[in-house]
Structure formats: structure tokens, C-alpha cells
Amino acid sequence: MKSNKAIIKFALPAIIENFLQMLVGISDTMIVAHLSLSAVAAVSLANNLITVYQAIFIALGTIVSSLFAKKLATKMTQKIAQQQLIDAAVKLTLIIGLLLGAFSVLFAHPVLRIFGASGSVLELSTIYLSLVGGLIFLLGLMTTFGAFLRASGNTKTPMWASLLANILNLIFSATLIFGFHLGVLGTALGAVLARLIGTIFLYQKLKEKRPSHHFYRAKINSELIKLSLPAAAERLSMRLGDLLIMMIIVRLGERVFAGNAIGESITQFNYMPVFGMNTVTVILVAQAFAQPDRQSIKSYVKRTYWLSTAMMAVIGFSILLASNVLNALFTADPVAMQASSVVLLFSFLGTFFVTGTTTYTAAFQGMGNTNLPFYATTVGMFGIRLLLGAILALPLKMGLEGVWLAVLLDNFFRFIFLKIKFDRQLKIL
Template identity: 45%
Template sequence: MKHQKQILNIALPAMGENLLQMLMGLVDNYLVAQLGLSAVSGVAVANNIITIYQALFIAIGSAITSIVAKSLAQKDQSAYQGYQNDALSLTIILSLILGVISVVWGTTLLKLLGTQNSVSEIGGRYLALVGGGVLFLGLMTSLGSLLRARGRVRLPMYVSLVSNLLNALLSTLAIFLFNWGVEGVAAATVLSRAIGTLILAKQLKLKVWDWQFHLAIDRDLLRLALPASLERLMMRAGDLVIVALIVTFGTKVVAGNAIGETLTQFNYMPGLGLSTAAVVLTAHYLGQAKIDQIRQVEREIYLIAVLSMGVLAGFILLLGPVLGRLFTDNTSALQASQTVLLFSFLGTPVTAGTLVYTAIWQGLGNAKLPFYTTSIGMWLIRVLIGYLLGISLQLGLSGVWMATVLDNLFRHFFLYKRYRRYIG
């Protein structure tokens, strides 16, 4: 494959960075577990909200990567500088909004999710600190996107590694040496991200006095960033409804589904990394008007995504009974987790297609089409058909996951057909 090395040079560091960001939350949960069930429950629920924030920043990061890579390919330095300023301004604006929500309404948000008062109070304090300092999560994501667009694809991963190691060290000291509890863990997370932000900013040679914050964000950047962010929000909102459907099947099924999703999240790592490569390379070759190269990159990325995700999903499916027992010995829960692993494996080709072609459309400068497609697929297929199959036809968890595969099937082929028509 002609572009294999180029693709993997971008995708592998992106996979590593995504994995490291996910591990930061897991480290916090593990260390907080030493403080009791209320603490670990509160931090876990708060981290679910932080994950939504992170999804928004990742969506904005994809838009930044696309538009900056295109401007660099066109050798338009003035446009690049403008997009860089606008990207950082947009990140700061969103961070301030999310920060205020976390500080003022953090505890209320947790209570709305049905947590007990003791859990809400602890989780609210953690969310107020980590969410209040979400600016550094946002800036790390955006600065990393700017570096990837400039070809420095490994540096964001190395900085994430440093940030994670620092977080683990500071969190451990906060709990076992200083007895600062949940607040200490939260402060360690924010501080480690702040240091990561400073390292990335220095590598980009950003100087505060050379940068001007402004509310008037470039229209092209907004045209990509807003639909991409809404697409992520639509996915999260739909996931909440799906969880509500699964709750009707009983606590054991809910637990099994949670275990299965915990294991299958690793299946998506190759696809997410390859999606980053798809955005960068598609935008790069679009800027150079090399349509044939876009066609070749698209085919190669999809093939690599299917193979890598398929092998990983198959491996986890085979080891499912063993891995599941790390979480529970309940037979019903283990059976439910195997159902999730099975459908995740069977749906690999269309899941890979959904990830790759969403990224390619973002690289082409059209984030609205994936947003519309996700909205239709999530609510008319995944939720509606999931309800009909899972509850009305009493297929249970299998019915819900059948609808999930159908949703990805629809989105994959719709985005692919439109892409073929657009690219010629």
C-alpha cells in the first residue's frame, strides 16, 4: 500500500494519545477507590461528564486539524496564523462555558443523574475542580491538533505520557502522603494538564503577547467545528437513551453491558487513530488538489481500520469469558457482556466505515453531513429500532445491539455513497 507508512505515522501516535487520555480517568478512579465507595462512585460519574467535554474538544480538534492542514498544504501562512488564533480563542470560549457549568451546577448535574446525596457532594467537588480547570484539557487537545497538522504527530502523544505519569505521581502523593482526598486527586489532574499545555505551547512557539483573543471566530472554522461538536453531543445524548432502554432489562444485564463496553472501547482505538490520519491526509491532499491521492488514502485507511479493529475485536471476544471474570462472577452479567463483545466483533466493518468516512468528510471540509447522518441513524435506527427489537419484540440486549449495528451500517454506506458521488 502506497500510503501505509504515512498513515501509520499519524495514526499510531493518535491511538497512543487517545489511550493515555482514557487512562488518566482510570488512574483517578483507581486511586480514589482507596477512599471508599462514595468517593469512587462520585468521581466515576463526574468523569462521565468530563468525557462529554473531552468529546467536544476532540471534535473541535478534528476541525482545527482539517482546516489548518489544508491551509499549510496551500502554503498560506497568513491563513494558518489566523486559524491558529481562532482555534485557541474558540477553545477558550468553550472551556469557560464548561468551566462555569462545572463549578456552579456540578453537584446539581450529578443529582439529576440519580446519584445519592453523599455521592453527588463528593463528585460535585471533583467536577468543580477538574471541570473548572477544563481549559487545560481543551488547550492540550487543540494544541495537539495544531502540531499534528504541522506534521509533528508524535509530540502530543509524548506530552500526554508525561502528563499521565505526572498525574499518577501527584495523585498518589495527594492521597497517601498529604491525605488531601478527592480534592487532591482533582488538583493533580488539573496541574498535570496545565504542565502539558505549557509544553505544547512552547513547542508551537506560542507567545502570549503575540496572540490576540477575540470573539469573532473565522466562519470556515465554525462551519466545521460546530457541526462536529453537535455530532458528538448527538451521540452522547443517544447513548443515554440507549442506557435507559438497557436498564429495563435488569441490573445484571446493565452490569454485563457496562463490562462489555469497557472491554470493547479498546476495539475502537485503531479506528479513532486512523480517523485522525484520514482528516489530516484528506485535508492535505485537498489543499494540493490531488484528488487521486485522496481516493488512495481513503481505500488504504478503511482497509487498515477493518483489519486492525477486526483482529482486536476477535481477540477480545475470544478472551471475553476470562476478561469478564475480572469484573464479576455473575453468570447472567457475563452472558450479557459476551453479547456486547459478539456484536462489536460482527459490526467491525461498518463501525470502521462510520469512523473513517466521518473523518474523511471532515477532512473535505463538510462536517454537516456526518452530523445529519448521525442524528438520523441514532434516533431513527439505533433508538427506535432498538426499542422495537429489544423491548417490543423482547429480544433484550441482543435487539438493542442489532440496532446499533444497523445504525453503523446505515451511516457507513450513506457517507460512503455520498463520498463516491462527491469525489468522482
């Protein structure tokens, strides 16, 4: 059983990788903030759709990591079996990526209109979504390639790939916006070029874990499909709910919407240790479950929960204290700054619930139960967050505070529900 020090050492590159991935959206928002609030709102709205795609790839990557870790733990290390899983995962990633890309190109304008975009925001967000969403398979490949490396114990290489992509994204975007005056189009091109180079970098580092030249002929593993579908549906339910929440926030005004986007960009730092630690939770629980070792599973979940909670609390509190300074980096508009501060406050208040929800979701995924987190997320998102958020924000006129209070209650419900179910499942393991 790994010690806390070993867990942190294993998780640290994944945490840094999440931090670096978050910087892509933040750097884009900061750069376009120098153009106009309409540009901020446009990139934010398009990115909310792109995060739906990203969530699907993350879910697939999580299951790939879990399956590969179980193979290693049970000594199923035959090269043929590994290659079959690699080829199947890459094939599935490309199929999903190309379908999502086609959807982005063909339906960007009507979908963004449905979600409340209009005028210049609609025009700019359509450009961004068509390009970045159209080539989203690059992000999918980076996620899947990284999943194999992490499951093999190599969490540093995906981290370096994210660092490279971030630096290049910043350089490309700034050059194309301020040097070539391409505006939001420059931001989109910068993100795509950075991901292309990041994908090539990871492919080179895979070495013996690269997909074969005939990967497209691979039969997609039924277990991969069976586990990936509920995991992807869970993330999809989460992100679609977030998009519907955006429709509520749009109705509170463009300045409030832009401020909320700024706040969410900043609070991404809060979740940096959580998602990084969850990657480790999935792998450690999968390895222990393959033995099976109930005590190790229980210990890993408890320790990763408290480690991620402690880190998230420190980061969240520090951001809350520096809220005025951080908000000023994005905008001087008082309404937008106030809206951003609301997001920062509620993000900090939800620390214990968010880490609990994500940790137990990762634990169930590591044990091969991806259905239960999907049910919990769907009920919490649509039954509490969306419905209650709409009532509090609009009819009861609580505004943005009402939306975020509903978010807090949703995370509380899912944390308690998943913890009870986890404790019961351990007893019968």
C-alpha cells in the same frame, strides 16, 4: 501520494496518543473499583458527560487540523495568517471551555439526577463532574495545541504529552486515594493536575505556533465557526445520544450499569487505531482536496479504512478472548462481569461498521463538508440507536443485549449512507 508504510508511520503516534488518552478513564475506573461499585458507577456516569465536552473539543481540533493542513498544502504559510488561525482557535477553545466549566459547576447535581443518578452515586458523581468538568478548558487547550502540531506533521509531541498526563494521572490519583484517603475526589484531582501539566508541556513545545499575548483580541475566523459548528454538533449528538442510552441502562440495575461501564472502559482499546487513523485521514484528505486530487482522496480513504479495520479487528478479537481475565481486573461481581462481556462481544461484531462510519466522517470533514456527517449521526443516533434500543431493552426485555444490538444497527446505517454519499461526491469533484 503516501504509501501504506508512510501512512502507518504518520498515524502511529496519533494511535498511541489515543491509547494513552483512553488509559486516563480506564485507570480511574480501575482505581475506584477498589473503593466500591457505586464509585465505579459515579465516575462512569460523570465521565459520560465529560466525554460530551471532549467530543466538542475533538471536533474543533479536527477542523483546526483540516484548515491548517489546507494552508500548508496551498503554500499559504504566511506567519500572519498562521498566527491569526492559532489565536482564533485558542480563543474559541477557551470560550467553549469556560462555558462548559461553568455549566458543570452550577448544574452538576440536577443534570446527574436527570440521568438517573441517586444516593451515593449522585453524591460522588457530582464531586467528580464539578471538578473535572469545571476545569475542562485544560483538556480543550491540550486538544487544540495538539491539532496544530499534528497538522504540521508532528504527531509525536502530542503523543508524549498524553503519556506524561497518563503517568501523572495514575500517580496522583493513586496517591490521593490510597495515601490521603480522598476517594473519588482524589481521582478527580489527579486527572485535573495531570492535564494542567500536559497543557504546559504542549505550550512549551509549540514554540513559533504559540498563541500571541493578545490572542483574546483575535477575530474568530468565520470559516472556523462555519465548519466547527456542524462538526461539534455531530459529536454532541453522538454523545448526548450515548447519555440517553445510559438512562436506559441505569434502569437495568446498578450492577448491569457498572458492568457496562467496565466493558466500555475495556473496549476503548478497540477504537484506539480507528480514532488515530481518522486524525491522519482528515489531514491527508484535506491536503489532497486543496490540490484538488480526486484519486489521492479515494486512495487515502480506502487505505485508512482497511488499515484501521484490520487493527481494530485484531485488538477486538484479542480482548474478546481474554474477556474473563480482563473483567476480573475490575470486579468479581458475576452480573457486572456478564454485562461487560456483552459489551466486548458487540464491540467486536461492529468492527467493519464502526471503522466505516468514522473513516467516511473524517473524509467529509477533510473535504470541508461537516453537515452531512451531522445529519447521518443525528438520524442514526436518535432514530435507530436510542429509539430501537429503548424498545428492545425494556418492553421486549432483551436487556443490555437489546441496547447493543441497536448500536450495531446504527453504525451499519451510517456506514452505508456515508459511503454512498462519498462515492457520489467524488464523481462530481
